[in-house]
Amino acid sequence: MLVPYGAGSCTHPRMTDHSTNGVAPDVRRLRLHAWLRERLGDQLADDLMGFLSPAGWGDLVRRADLDAAVSLLDHRTDSLEHQLNGRMDSLEQQLNGRMDSIEQLLREVKTDVRNLGNIKRTIVATGVSMTLSIILGLGALGVDFLQAATATGG
Secondary structure, eight states: OOOOTTTTTSHHHHHHHHGGGGGHHHHHHHHHHHHHHHOOOOHHHHHHHHHHHHHOOGGGOOHHHHHHHHHHHHHHHHHHHHHHHHHHHHHHHHHHHHHHHHHHHHHHHHHHHHHHHHHHHHHHHHHHHHHHHHHHHHHHHHHHHHHHHHHTTO
16 A cells, blocks of 8 residues: 655644644545545555645745745845955954054064163163272372372371
8 A cells, every 4th residue: 555645744743734623734634545545546546645745735835935035045145244254354454453553562662671771871881980980089089198198297
């Protein structure tokens, strides 16, 4: 015995079609198949049932419906891609701006460090110079003191 095409394959037995007074579509299908077998024979009844929609005509999708859905999906995908590219470009510009700011700050820090090095050298040179001046000044005072002490006889 042949099983009718699509019988029970697309609907759940507990699901009901409200247009048929709550009778499950599979039950209606099986009843129709049995009625056709009684009147037309097994082969013709099976053939006729094979032409019926397995889930109901309202559940079938036409090629035009699929084409429209694919077109809408393509449009939405393109739109999302455009939005994403715009956001990525914006983020790239922000990142580049921040990197430029960081590079500028690093140049300023490098200049400040260089200036601090120059100040350090200046302070060291000044300290050495002052130390030598003090030593030479004290040496000169010592010589003057010795000359004064020897001149006074002492």
